[in-house]
Amino acid sequence: MIKIINHKQMGKSERGWLHSIFHFSFAEYYNPKNIHFGVIRVINDDIIDAQSGFPTHPHQNMEIISYVVKGTLSHQDSMGNMKELTRGQVQYMSAGKGVTHSEYNLKDDPLRILQIWILPDKEGYEPNYGDYNFNWDERVGKWLEIVSSTKGNAPIKIHQDINVFVTELKEGESISYKLEEGRQAYLVQIEGQGSINGVLIDEKDGVEIQDESMITLKAITQSHTILFDMREN
Structure with missing residues (x-):
């Protein structure tokens, strides 16, 4: 969803x-x-x-x-x-x-x-x-993991089972992300306009992602996005 x-x-x-x-x-x-x-x-x-x-x-x-x-x-x-x-x-x-x-x-x-x-x-x-x-270039056209749990691999580690990624996409560029079973995500379209699994998202919009195994972002304009991957409620 x-x-x-x-x-x-x-x-x-x-x-x-x-x-x-x-x-x-x-x-x-x-x-x-x-x-x-x-x-x-x-x-x-x-x-x-x-x-x-x-x-x-x-x-x-x-x-x-x-x-x-x-x-x-x-x-x-x-x-x-x-x-x-x-x-x-x-x-x-x-x-x-x-x-x-x-x-x-x-x-x-x-x-x-x-x-x-x-x-x-x-x-x-x-x-x-x-x-x-x-x-900055570490997030251009790919997912950059900026935050993880203390057991994860990100440079910044916090006391919770959550992984945080950012990406910047050029106009027309796409990127996908796989959600493992039992995980959900929240996304913020920080800058630019794009789509997620074909649904339009405008700058500053939020997105709740549940019961999805794969999401695909596409940049309609140059796009800057942050994604939070966590356990389901």
Whole structure:
């Protein structure tokens, strides 16, 4: 089953400096039928205006991934980490027993990031931070695995049975992905327009994928996509 979630029908928030689309219930957007998909609790598509951002705030018992789409993300946390990340780079923070951090756009251009929260396989882990500077070309025309479980092979490993891939396709190019038995997936069309198993997907749309053994993406325009492969509910 392929279910397209049109981004125009998603939750939204406008806070002056922050412009957000919520794939799942978050902040002022609450839909009891749309709390999560599998172990994904949050996917927020955030645009942060220049010289603004999130001041220091706490997190606990959540695996947090930030994927930079455009601009520069400046991170600082209570574990002593300070980092700037740019397009295509990935930051990971296991909040575990508790951590505080800030995220800012200190540049003069807008910053677009995907803020992703994944439920951990248990609570109470020691807080941890990591980031990775992926070469952009590693995702062009192929799947680049950016996140896996602690037993997986990705450079960034989290406390959950989930694999995260990204790809960029040229106009007219196609790529397939096999879902093993007992697995489901969620996909975000980050940039561009494409189709999945022949069904049109627009920029910023989400896709729930269940009871499918194979999916095929085709780029209608140049296309940038992220895919989450996880156990079924």
